[in-house]
Amino acid sequence: MLVTLTAAGERLRNAAESAVAETQADILAPLDERERQLLCQLLKKVADENNSLSRVPIRQEAGI
Incomplete structure (x- = not known):
């Protein structure tokens, strides 16, 4: 299934x-750049590792 936005959806x-x-x-303003990067890396790890627990898990495409 392929879903695309309408022109109005794209503008929104x-x-x-x-x-x-x-x-x-x-x-993120209270954090310096190194802290921001670390926070984002850790949040990505939590999301990725728990993806399979989601009601609608994201399927990773090869090479992404």
């Missing part, structure tokens, strides 16, 4: 991206 996604980036910057 684009508008949301800047708001998400600003919020993420605000949340």
